[in-house]
Amino acid sequence: MLNMMKKYEKITKLCHAPLIFLLSSGEKKTRGKKKLGGDEKKMTTKTSRKVLAIAFLTTAVVLAATSAAAAATPLGSGDWAFSTTLRVSENSGTTLHEYPILVNLSGENFPTEAKTDGGDLRFSFAGQELNYWLEEFDGVEKRGAVWVRVPVLPAGESVFLKMRWGNPAAASESKGNAVFEFFDNFSSPSSLNNWQGFSWDRDDCIDFYYPAEINFSLDDGWLRAYRPTQGSFVLKPKNISFDTKFPLVVEAEMKMPMDWWNKNFGVGVLFGNGSLTDTDTEFTAVFAYGLEYESEKPYLIKLKKGSNIYIDRDNNPGYSFNFTQPNRLKTVIYASHLEGFHEHHHILSKDYDIQKDSDSKFAPIVEFNTDAWHPGEIEGFANWIFIRKHADPEPTVSFEIGEPSVSVATDKTEYRIGDKMEVAVSVANPTNCSLEFQWFWVVPEYSVCVPVLTKSVAAEYSESLEFSFGIPNWGAEPFGNLFYVQLSDAAAGGEVFECDALWWAYVPYWKGEAGAVPAATGAGAETGAGLEENLKRVVERMR
Structure with missing residues (x-):
């Protein structure tokens, strides 16, 4: 640096x-x-x-x-007192436009002179200030993650970004909605009005998608969603849908602090042919699924209205989740297979003919579940969720040493x-x-x-x-x-x-x-x- x-x-x-x-x-x-x-x-x-x-x-x-x-x-x-250069290399062989790249900050690459909240971080390309979202910045642990939207990444080539910091007078310009296709970090009470809840039950999968009594509140910056009755539920943003174009990537940070066993949650998308409300007659929900115990394995779920539920476990060894702590989940949906990630670690992969069951529109969803025989309410927490573009393989980011x-x-x-x-x-x-x-x-x-x-x-x-x-x-x-x-x-x-x-x-x-x-x-x-x-x-x- x-x-x-x-x-x-x-x-x-x-x-x-x-x-x-x-x-x-x-x-x-x-x-x-x-x-x-x-x-x-x-x-x-x-x-x-x-x-x-x-x-x-x-x-x-x-x-x-x-x-x-x-x-x-x-x-x-x-003025910023410090700066360094980032090399962003395009690896898919396709020119990417307005693409969000992840900059991980740790070790000697962590900007220790920055403000404690990372609010003075800035990124530029060819003299142009870039939009960014600060996912994490921990000055004590010297750990951070920043998403930066890059205007263009030429196929197979590298571009160089400038990262600056060291300006005590600078206020944060972190804006997730300027970086991703869809973004919500539940930063204000008004965001509670943007979500709706639907339920599904394993014992009644023929009609699993119907409005449910889901209550919303904010809890220390997290969206708290809870259902007063037992069962599982899915959260979806209201009146929002996107044109389906594979691959699709949905990422979210979630937790379930309830003292119950056999908890699980997932993040994914809901396909439909209209506004993706409960009045739609056909849809498919696809998401990666995390289980609480090491003896269990992560799931990839496909739910289709009017048909059975399809559950397939991955062939990888069991992967445990600490549901009381924040869990970062990512589901990547291709036309013919799905990938699941936890804390950036690849944990599952399955082949599915998703394109056959998909439709022209999709929306992001998060799901919380416990076994149906648990009495009382079920609650889940979401810190943020976003949809972004995806290239395979993704661009790589490196800090220039010389x-x-x-x-x-x-x-x-x-x-x-x-x-x-x-x-x-x-x-x-x-x-x-x-x-x-x-x-x-x-x-x-x-x-x-x-x-x-x-x-x-x-x-x-x-x-x-x-x-x-x-x-x-x-x-x-x-x-x-x-x-x-x-x-x-x-x-x-x-x-x-x-x-x-x-x-x-x-x-x-x-x-x-x-x-x-x-x-x-x-x-x-x-x-x-x-x-x-x-x-x-x-x-x-x-x-």
């Missing part, structure tokens, strides 16, 4: 706060050692204007720096006419994809921005480049210069991964030597246009 604070402080000492605007998009990526490749590229007008606009804002401070270094500007409420880096340095900070300037540029791209290196020469006082070098940097490249040139006669007046270098990902819309800036001054004479300076020669030597052309000639000689 990269701490960008020192980088910010270094550059703001040179150029003051305005440069933060550009540096806030600074990024990184991973691995090795190779060679600078690619042809020199033309700097786009858009990039030139961006760099120049930032440089103009720094004019006053750059000129003042000829006599004293500017103090570092404290990071404001819109970070791209770039720096620029000169042998001194002030130069007179006839001096020789030595410039060292260090570039490292330890990632496995090419990046773009850009170097700009900025003279804010004359509104000049000249591209010095733009090149493609090959994967696993690391080298220090040296340049030198003689300082010509640019007139009798001193002025400040800024060398700005950056590494960016052209494929990701120009996202800047790393950057550096260096201030130096053209001082044609030392104090008391003004009479020894020759007058400037050549047309427009001290004008912006003349200086720009002069710098371009110097750049050509440097190359």
